[in-house]
Amino acid sequence: MNKYRKLYVDKTAQTFADELVMFGLIRLLWEVTGANVTVMDCGAYYELTSPLPLEQTALDQASGVFPIPFIQTGKNKENLPPEAVGVDYDAEREQRNLYFSAQDKSGVARPHPHWDIFRAINPVALPSYTALLENWWRLQSHLPEVLALLFDLYAAHPNDIEGAIEAWKQLDKLHGWGISAEATCQQLYNPDQGKGQNKTKADGLSIRNVKSFWLVEYLKAIGFYESAMTRLVRGAKDRKTFVVVPRIIDFFTLRQVKSQFGETMQFRETSTRFDILAAIRYTRTLIEYHLTSEDVDEPWLRESWMPRQEVAGFRTAFYKDLGNAVATMNLSFIALPGWIYINSAADARLYVELLNEIELVTRQFDENNSDAFRLLQHLRDFVSGDDLQAFFRFTSLFPSYYMGMKERNKYVRPFSTLFVERLMMSTDINLYEILMAEGFQNVAYAIRQSTITAQYRKKQGDRKYDVRYGLGQELVRKSRYPADFMVALSNFMHKFNAENAQIMETRGGPYRRSLKTSDIEEIAQLIDKYGSEVVGNMLVAYGYARLPREDDETAIAELEQEIEDNG
Incomplete structure (x- = not known):
């Protein structure tokens, strides 16, 4: 056993099994030295750097x-070592049920923070x-001696697994433990290695476990x-499992952030919502940790900082329940948002x-719809993908969803104009310049007045202005060709001004402001410079966004209550 400050964990599986090995090694290193290890992704492997040397002493x-x-369960409790450190599964389950059934939770102990892990292990993976x-x-x-074997294994890159197995066999023979060098790869930790046909050489057909x-x-x-x-x-x-990819x-930062993040993910979600909420909640938790932690310097004091500089995202696995077993249905990677650049606490x-x-x-959003x-x-x-086109696809479909839900008296929350502005600043400064153009702002205002605002007034009994259903979809559809888009937009602008003039002749104010030739x-000019698709999608995104001052707190509270009522 030599003195080491660095250890290396190869990425051999290309699933979250690699990260699990790395985190397990860090935890053992912390148990031995108490050191706050820094992990760095080096592409083909993880490099673990300890501020304290790992010495034989x-x-x-x-x-x-x-x-x-x-x-411990009712079936295995008698077979466990008598002095073993353990948790009572049945007692933890009762405590969890008691907590969530109690109306007043102030005097009830919270469930074990690792309850979901216990439930994932028991019963299928519990024997192994x-x-x-x-x-x-x-x-x-x-x-x-065993720790020395492990740390020697990861002291060099690439890791010599075969050499470590031989060293273990000699150590096992020396002490007479009778512990096999191989163990079954559990699908809970190895999502790509379930029981089945797994021979390296296709010289026969048989069902067996991977070792x-x-x-x-x-x-x-x-x-x-x-x-x-999980x-x-x-x-x-x-079941869905997320594993942090640093x-x-x-x-220490990883542990603190994971603990706080876990508190925000206590309830079940549908699969796609799980992915989105995991990415944004972890990002938010990481930012808040740096804002509030007294032991950590704010990273944006040194340079422009992105949360993704510290944590890339999550490796995920979706397991389909088959009754007595589970099957891995999907492996994916969910990245943290890459459009967040932070230069100050503000x-x-x-x-x-x-x-x-x-x-x-x-x-x-109800995923069943x-x-x-x-x-x-x-x-x-x-x-997750930093795909601005995906955002535009969202904003092009959202208007019809919004208008339909509003017709059924359902509160729908669009993005705010502040969100759209900040997003454009983070992704492409040229797009932000489009947003700030006076003509763009005026046309987006006209779109908002003819759709979101007009529909709101209609629900309030004010039918002064017509609601332009389908306007957003038409503009996005026509934006593929500049000439068609200009025809559609000009037609809308003409009708908007004509309606304004008619209302001003027949009814009292207040009135909408009309569009100008300069708009x-x-x-x-913007279309000539940036293209009709960019301008058209941005007009729809910004036109259907809510103004910050229109934030109806009562409606938001009703939305949150409706979400909670629906589970």
């Missing part, structure tokens, strides 16, 4: 290292999980507690508000 003093607990912990329990008297070095599987089990968030999907027994960040607080706005917009599902898909592509001239 620290290993020699290591004892009683039990990072994760046994899970227990076997790993029993192996670890048996070797405690010679723990320094791996048992100490590596034990690290994955530890890492699951440190980095995973929840059941609303309306089903299916870029460059320290272990910027940080503003982006927290904008992330709150995305959450409110997201939560209003086909139109809402399409909107959520586009919103996820925008939030159409400026729009034409």
Whole structure:
């Protein structure tokens, strides 16, 4: 065992199994040295840097290292080591049910923070999980030797797994433990390695489990507690698991942020909403951590900062419930928003508000509704993929959804103009210049007055102005060709001004302001410079956005209550 400050974890699986190994190793390193390890993504591997050197003396003093607990059930309780550190599954389940059934939760203890992990392990993965912990329990008297083997394994890149297995076999033979070097790869930690036809060489057809070095599987089990968030999907027994993918960040920050993030993800969600909410809530939690933590310098004091500089996002797995087993149906990566650039504490607080706005917009959609599902898909592509076209696809579909819901007296929350402005500033400064053009602002005002505002007044009994249903869809559809778009937009502007003139002749004020010739001239110049699709999509996005002063707090409260009532 040499003195090491750096360890390396290869990315061999290209699923969240790699991150689980890395987090498990960091936790063991912390148990031995107490050091705040910094992890850095180096592409093909993770580099772990400890501020304290890993020396043999620290290993020699290591004892009683039990990072994760046994899970005791009525069936296995008698077979567990008598002095084992464990949790009573049945008692934790009763406590959770008691907490969520209590109307007054002030005097009721909260559920165990790892309850969802316990539920994910029991019953399918529990036997293998227990076997790993029993192996670890048996070797405690010679723990320094085992830790040295593990740290030597990850002291160089690439990791010599075969050499570590041979070293383990010799160590096992020396002490007579009788612990096999291989253990079954559980699908909970290895989403791509379920039971089935898995032979490297196709020399026969048989169903079998995939095996791996048992100490590596034990690290994955530890890492699951440190980095995973697993929840059941609303309306089903299916499960979705999210594992943090760091870029460059320290272990203490990761633990604090994960703990606070977990508090925001207590309830079930549908699959697509899960993805969006996980990305924006983790981003918000990370920003708030840097705003409030006294032990951490604000990163934007050094340079323009992005949350994605510290955490890339999540690797996810969707498991379909099959009764007595589960099947991995989807593996994906959900990135944190890449359009957030923070240069000051004021910027940080503003982006927290904008992330709150995305959450409110997201939560209003029922994924069982086909139109809402399409909107959520586009919103996820925008939030996670930095795809401005996805945002425009969302804003082009949203008007029809908005108008339809309003006709049924349902409150719908559009994005605010502030959100659209800040988004354009973050993605492309030229697009922000389009927003600030006076002609653009005036035409967007006319669109808003003819749709959102006119429909609101209609519901209030004021039918002074006609509601232009389908205007947003028509403008987006025509924007593919500049000439067609200018014809459609000019036709709308003509009708808008004509209606204004008619109302001014027959009714009293207040009146809408009319469009000017300079407005159409400026729009034409913008189309020549940026293209009709960009201008058209931005007009619809901004025209159907709400003004900040139109924020109806009562309506927002009603929306949130409706969301809670629907589960």
